[in-house]
Each structure stands twice: as C-alpha cells, then as structure tokens.
Amino acid sequence: SQKIEQNSEALNIQEGKTATLTCNYTNYSPAYLQWYRQDPGRGPVFLLLIRENEKEKRKERLKVTFDTTLKQSLFHITASQPADSATYLCAPFRMDTGRRALTFGSGTRLQVQP
Amino acid sequence: DTEVTQTPKHLVMGMTNKKSLKCEQHMGHRAMYWYKQKAKKPPELMFVYSYEKLSINESVPSRFSPECPNSSLLNLHLHALQPEDSALYLCASSPGGVKAYGYTFGSGTRLTVV
Numbered sequence: 001s002q003k004i005e006q007n008s009e010a011l012n013i014q015e016g017k018t019a020t021l022t023c024n025y026t027n028y029s030p031a032y033l034q035w036y037r038q039d040p041g042r043g044p045v046f047l048l049l050i051r052e053n054e055k056e057k058r059k060e061r062l063k064v065t066f067d068t069t070l071k072q073s074l075f076h077i078t079a080s081q082p083a084d085s086a087t088y089l090c091a092p093f094r095m096d097t098g099r100r101a102l103t104f105g106s107g108t109r110l111q112v113q114p
Numbered sequence: 115d116t117e118v119t120q121t122p123k124h125l126v127m128g129m130t131n132k133k134s135l136k137c138e139q140h141m142g143h144r145a146m147y148w149y150k151q152k153a154k155k156p157p158e159l160m161f162v163y164s165y166e167k168l169s170i171n172e173s174v175p176s177r178f179s180p181e182c183p184n185s186s187l188l189n190l191h192l193h194a195l196q197p198e199d200s201a202l203y204l205c206a207s208s209p210g211g212v213k214a215y216g217y218t219f220g221s222g223t224r225l226t227v228v
Contacts, residue, residue: 032214041224043118043204044157046216089156093214101147101170102217104156 002028004105006090012111013080021075021108023090030092033066033073034102038087044104047088048075080112115140120205120220128228129195135223137188137205144210146188147217148180151202163188164210195227 007022023033032051036044050057050066050073057064063076073092077084087109091102118139127133137146145164149157162170163182171180177199179191188205202224206217 034216036216041202041222043206043219043221044217046218049214049216051214095212099170100145100164101159101162103159107156 002026002094002103004090004092004103006088006105006108008108009106010109010111012113015081015112015114017080019077019080019084019110019112021088021090021110023073023075023092023105025071025092025105028092028094029068031095033064033090033092035062035064035073035075036089036091036104038089038107044089077110080110082112082114085110085112116218118205118207118218118220120203120223122223123221124224124226126226126228127192127195129197131195132191132193134192135190135203135205135225137190137220138186139207139218140186141207141218142185142209143207143218144185145208146182147206147208148188148190149204149206149219151204151222157204161190192225195225197227200226 003026005024013019034049035047038044048064050064061078065074087107089107090105121136148160151157159172160174161180166182177194181189202222204222206219208217209215
C-alpha cells in the first residue's frame with residue numbers, strides 16, 4: 001500500500017536560516033505533489049503544487065523540489081521567520097486510479113526561534 | 115468569494131443526539147470533501163463528492179451520513195456518535211475534473227462527543 005513519510009515530527013531552527021522539510025513516498029508514482037501549511041485549530045492552507053515533470057517550483061521564500069527517482073520532495077523556506085512556525089503537510093497525488101483525493105503525510109511541525 | 119465556510123465552529127453533542135455539520139463554498143468548485151483530524155495527526159479522508167455525486171466513501175461508519183444538496187453545499191449528518199469520534203472535521207473543495215489544483219479548506223468544526 002502507498003506510504004507517505006515526512007521527516008521528524010518537529011524541526012527547530014533559528015530565525016533567518018533555511019528550513020528544509022522532507023517528504024518521501026513509496027509504492028506509487030504521483031502525478032503531482034502538494035504542500036500545505038496548517039496552524040493549530042485551523043484548516044490546511046495550500047502553498048505549492050509541483051508536477052512530476054517539474055524539478056523545482058518557487059513562490060516568494062518557498063521552494064519545492066520533486067525527485068521522482070528518489071521518490072522524494074523537499075520543501076525549503078529561506079530567511080525563515082517566527083511567523084513561519086506551523087505544521088507543514090505534503091500530499092502526493094496519483095492520477096492512475098479512480099481515487100482522486102489527497103492523502104496527507106504525517107506532517108512536520110516547524111518552530112522558528114527568534 | 116474564495117472561502118469555504120463551515121458551521122458551527124464548535125459542537126458538543128451527546129451520544130444519542132442527531133446533529134449536522136454544514137459546509138458552503140461559492141467558488142464554483144465541483145468537488146467537495148470531508149476530512150477528519152485527530153490531535154497531532156494529519157487530516158484523514160472520509161468522503162468525496164464530485165459533481166454532486168458521492169465518489170469516495172473511505173469505509174466510514176454509517177453513523178456519519180454525507181449529503182450534497184447542490185454544488186455549493188455539503189452536509190455531514192451525525193447520529194449516535196461515540197466519544198472517539200471527537201475530532202476536528204474539515205471540509206474542502208477543489209475545481210474538480212482532471213487538472214491539478216490545490217484544495218481550499220474551511221476552518222473546521224471542533225466536535226466533542228460526550
């Protein structure tokens with residue numbers, strides 16, 4: 001069965017540094033992969049989508065890479081700020097079945113220290 | 115309007131009660147979703163409606179009954195719930211079809227079953 005793993009439950013970094021979050025998946029080949037941010041008690045907020053034929057996508061301080069050989073996506077936040085503290089969820093999406101819905105990884109809780 | 119609105123925000127119900135959760139969007143999205151989220155876990159898919167038809171039921175107990183009266187509205191009817199059903203219930207929508215889009219989530223209904 002398909003499996004989605006995100007590195008460490010929590011990641012603590014200093015303000016101004018680059019945060020790098022990892023999403024690994026097994027047993028399937030997603031057509032694209034999405035990243036979301038979730039704050040406590042709130043719904044996830046869509047950040048970025050990257051397709052299988054794209055190596056990298058950027059949006060302001062955010063960068064996502066997608067390596068279909070390694071079955072891995074990396075999510076980077078450059079010049080991190082305390083306001084970036086949240087849980088980040090990855091969601092690889094497969095198109096080869098009738099099951100068209102997002103399944104989320106376990107999430108990584110990012111804490112940016114001032 | 116770029117929001118998904120969920121009501122109520124909080125709900126406390128007894129195990130013998132019947133209640134409903136409501137979700138509304140006016141973005142013209144044709145796919146709508148219910149997710150359940152327990153503390154420190156990622157959202158788990160419950161139901162998917164595509165063009166007002168139920169397309170995915172993730173083996174959810176019959177005490178949860180979804181309904182999609184029209185393309186803008188999604189309900190989740192609750193009956194005879196158990197304390198372990200206490201969770202954050204999230205509604206989401208997406209344009210639908212085969213193109214890749216991020217989901218728009220509501221802020222959720224925090225349900226407590228006593």
